[in-house]
Amino acid sequence: MSQTRRRFIRTSVSAGAALFAKALGVPPKRPASTPTPEPPRQTEDVLFLRPDDSGYAAARQVYNAGILLRPNVIASCATEAGVQKALERARTENWPVAVKSGGHSFEGFSLNDDGLVVNVAPMRDLHLDPKSGLLTAGAGCRLREVNQYLLPKGRFLPSGSCATVGLAGLTLGGGYGMFARKWGLTCDHLRSFRMVDGTGAIRDSAEDPELLWAARGGGNGHFGAVTQLTLQTRPVPRAFSSWKFRAYHLDEARATALLAAWFEATTALPDDAFSAWIMNGSQVTVLLTTIGSSEDKGIVAFRRALTAQTNKATAAPVVPLTKSMPWYYGGPGPEYFKNTSAGFYRGMDDLRSALPGIFFEVFTKPGLVFQINTMGGAITHGADGAYPHRAWSYLGEAQAYWDNPFHASALRAAIGRIRDHIAKAGVTSHYANYPDLAFTDWPTAYYGAENYRRLQALKKRYDPDDHIRHPQSVRLPS
Ligand SMILES: Cc1cc2nc3c(=O)[nH]c(=O)nc-3n(C[C@H](O)[C@H](O)[C@H](O)COP(=O)(O)OP(=O)(O)OC[C@H]3O[C@@H](n4cnc5c(N)ncnc54)[C@H](O)[C@@H]3O)c2cc1C
Incomplete structure (x- = not known):
């Protein structure tokens, strides 16, 4: 296996899919540069940091290493009074305000180029x-x-x-x-x-x-x-069980058959269980976890079906959650990546016409990952809220990772083609936490038309001058 290929596999499962780095038996990637810092708690209400102040670079750091936005001021706020002072300053200067917590927005929505950032990172009680x-x-x-x-x-x-x-x-x-x-x-x-x-x-x-x-x-x-x-x-939960299934050297026909088998097997899973289907290159890894019985008949049937369709099946020891959580923590970042929602689906039919195009891209472009996660279960009857996607059973994510900036534009273009294939298949609902600047219909894709109108009414009530904004923040009603 070439150096590049090894690096790709290591990288591809370590960022957006950080979820699965160790579960897939892949050592987490060492940070390319300084790890994302967790700043100390502050005693003052707010520290205003200018670009040449020490502390600015650490406060500006975000998970996506490709985001180059540089706010005029980052206000590191330790108290609500500090946040009020920061907003007051932005109003006086007539600057837009972005809000930053963990800094993981795919598109850098917690930074801006010409304004102030309210950084709530010091508030960690x-x-x-x-x-x-x-x-x-x-x-x-x-x-x-x-x-x-x-x-x-x-x-x-x-x-x-x-x-x-x-x-x-x-x-x-x-x-x-x-x-x-x-x-x-x-x-x-x-x-x-x-x-x-x-x-x-x-x-x-x-x-x-x-x-x-x-x-x-x-x-x-x-x-x-x-x-x-x-x-x-x-x-x-008392115990956590997990399995992984790997299939190698897939072509379109085998990948399609494996995906069909996965969709079918997930329908019988109990709500205790979760599964992800992760394709990078011609390899697919399926992860299955449960906090319930590993002898549940849906789990047993899933394992049987996936074992029959893949080259290698492995089971991790049953462990308490305290032990298993760190397996999935991923690397500290920052990483160079372009990730995007690949939409919500009811099942394979919602995606079928997009699959040949998606598989072609992933087979031929090292650095691309296509992942589908199970949703459903208790999500379908969750609390009343603006999240509108409760009826969908699956969520897709397209991911691209690179170390060498030379690969960035080809990978971004490939993500764009995957986005087009998915849109052409009629998939229109997307996850707001997996944003993409290329979604032109983002208000309805993230929130649905009716919820978006309600959000606009709140925008008018709580931020009537549109101080708090990023490229896909809720707009004032016209
Ligand atoms: C490596 C990685 C792994 C991920 N894994 C998962 C996952 O397992 N499950 C999942 O659901 N999502 C996951 N995500 C997506 C994640 O949920 C979103 O990126 C999320 O918005 C990040 O929040 P943050 O505070 O870290 O980021 P930030 O960049 O700080 O903020 C993200 C957005 O939230 C807003 N925001 C942040 N703090 C505040 C605040 N205090 N008040 C108002 N607005 C605020 C920002 O303005 C921005 O629009 C992952 C993302 C990455 C990069």
Whole structure:
């Protein structure tokens, strides 16, 4: 295997699909440059950082190494009062405001080029009420900190897997992972939140149920800076089981047959289980996990079907969740990548006409990954919120990774062709947390037309001068 190919495989499963780096038996990629820092807590309300200040580079760093935006000022806020001061300064200077938590936006929506960034990263206090199981978290917390805080206390918050993703950004756009079919999205666990709105006023969602509705999937950088979230936790599941199935040297016919078998086998999975179908080059890896019985008949049937269709099946030892979570933490970043939502599907038929084109791109362009994850289960009857995609059973993601900038434009072009194949197949619903600047119909794709109108009404109420904005933030109603 060539150096390039080895590097590609290592890279391709380590970023957007960071979820699966170790589960696939692939060592996580060493950071290409400085790891994404988790800044110390501040004592002052706010630090205004200019580009030549020490601390600016660390506060600006985002997971996508290709994002080059440089805000005039980054306001690192330790308190709500600090956020208010930051918004006041932006208003005085007539600057637009972006809000940054974990910095994982695919398109860099937590930075801007000509304005101010409210960086909530220093706000990272965590408190668990042992009686109610309610977790109150500062908006700067990353997923790893939440796990490290909750798991020893016997509690757990269903979310994504990547350690450095921000809890706020993930929750405000939805938030799914290996436990969403069992318990719902992270945003379904949101009970209340606090925010400084675009006018500088402090808001508590308890005062306006419509705000809580919006923050469940439609709250990323539109109305204000969320400062604190209160979420319902769950008891830690006792055991975690996982399997992986690998198929090599696939051609279009075998890949199609394997995908059909996967879709079919997922329909009998219990809600305790999660599966992902991950194609890079001519190789497919299928991941299956469960927090329920490994002898469940849907699990047993899935394993039988996938073993028959693949070259290698392996089972990991059954372990407690405290042990398995770090397997999926992924690398610290930053990475060069272009990832995008590849849409929501009911099943294979929604995607069938796009498959030859997608497979051709992935077979022929090292660095591309096409992944489909199971949704459904408890997601279908989650809390009332702006997240509109509950009826879909699957979510796709197209990913491209490179180390050498020479490959960037060819990979970006290939992602564009995959996007076109998917659009031509009639797939129109996309995940707001997997944004793509090329989605021209993003308001309906992310939120649906009716929800978008409700979000616009909130925009008018809480940010009437459109101070808080990024390229795909909710627009004021016309
Ligand atoms: C490596 C990687 C792994 C991922 N894994 C998963 C996964 O397993 N499951 C999943 O569902 N998603 C996953 N995602 C997508 C992730 O949910 C989104 O990128 C999410 O928006 C990131 O949040 P953040 O706070 O880290 O990013 P940021 O870039 O800081 O923010 C993302 C967006 O949220 C807004 N925002 C952030 N903080 C606030 C705030 N306090 N108030 C108001 N708006 C705010 C920003 O303005 C921006 O629009 C992954 C992304 C990456 C890069």
